[in-house]
Amino acid sequence: MSKLLPIIDAVSGGSGRGISYYSAGMKCARKVVLDNEAKDGRLTREAEGQAPREYGKGGSEATRVGTIYHALCEQWHGKGITFPKALPSNDLYDTEYHEAERLFKFYKKSCRNDPGYWGHVEAVEMALPRGEEDIAALAEYFQFKGKLTALMDMVVRIDSEAHARIKLDHGITLPGTGLYILDHKSSKQKANTGQWDMSMQFVAYQLMYFACTGEAPRGMIAANIVRHKKLEAGKSFNVHCVPWEEAERGRLALTTMLNVSSGLIEMSMPNPTACFDWFRKCYHYEQGNCERV
Numbered sequence: 001m002s003k004l005l006p007i008i009d010a011v012s013g014g015s016g017r018g019i020s021y022y023s024a025g026m027k028c029a030r031k032v033v034l035d036n037e038a039k040d041g042r043l044t045r046e047a048e049g050q051a052p053r054e055y056g057k058g059g060s061e062a063t064r065v066g067t068i069y070h071a072l073c074e075q076w077h078g079k080g081i082t083f084p085k086a087l088p089s090n091d092l093y094d095t096e097y098h099e100a101e102r103l104f105k106f107y108k109k110s111c112r113n114d115p116g117y118w119g120h121v122e123a124v125e126m127a128l129p130r131g132e133e134d135i136a137a138l139a140e141y142f143q144f145k146g147k148l149t150a151l152m153d154m155v156v157r158i159d160s161e162a163h164a165r166i167k168l169d170h171g172i173t174l175p176g177t178g179l180y181i182l183d184h185k186s187s188k189q190k191a192n193t194g195q196w197d198m199s200m201q202f203v204a205y206q207l208m209y210f211a212c213t214g215e216a217p218r219g220m221i222a223a224n225i226v227r228h229k230k231l232e233a234g235k236s237f238n239v240h241c242v243p244w245e246e247a248e249r250g251r252l253a254l255t256t257m258l259n260v261s262s263g264l265i266e267m268s269m270p271n272p273t274a275c276f277d278w279f280r281k282c283y284h285y286e287q288g289n290c291e292r293v
């Protein structure tokens, strides 16, 4: 039976033309184009009524849990901040909601049940660019004419008390007090922190924030819950920081990636080496949407 859960548009996520879009373009630009057409219902086979398999309905279980978990965290930290996306959930998300809630309860405990644990919350779900000025600033900073967006989970200003308690609780010494971008993550296994050090998202968000506001963050924090059956303090919650200096070093790589990827997407360039990644056939290969040449 359908019931109302106290949250959220759990289907959507992402910012539109964010880093994951351009990263996907580097993997297979044709897939990015076809994915968009499928979402819009523009693919020929679908238009011809050939009953394609259900496409991308809410993503994987991990994605759905992650999205709801994110929203719960941000709602908690953003007390007093109105969310534009307050929709009832439904049965499709019932199981995932309860799993996300389990993670969220543990997250709250890991933050001493204090929404101000990370310091002063400057923003939750901060979208960039905020307007024409930001668009121009991003274009200039990255020498990139395409659309570029970001949706940051949280922007926090960490004071000395918060700095000390984060060190005490999570064994991490942040580069200093000041402004940080924070990303809520959930994973099934303990994350390899190197994945964030190498992450274009961690580079892009910091540089985009700087380009649009003129203030360089001290770093970007990954606050990651590991989905252990039994969530344990000191084991199931990891905190990692990629400092600003690392982001700055990644500027050229990011600029190159944005320009190359958007060019490939414009050409709808196929990459036949990506059709069977992770031993799974690409959806568009299965459906005959792509001739791979």
Ligand code: SF4
Pocket (backbone or CB within 6 Å): 028, 029, 030, 031, 034, 270, 271, 272, 274, 275, 276, 282, 283, 284, 285, 290, 291, 292
């Ligand atoms: S079938 Fe291969 S080339 Fe075509 S979209 Fe999929 S991954 Fe790209």
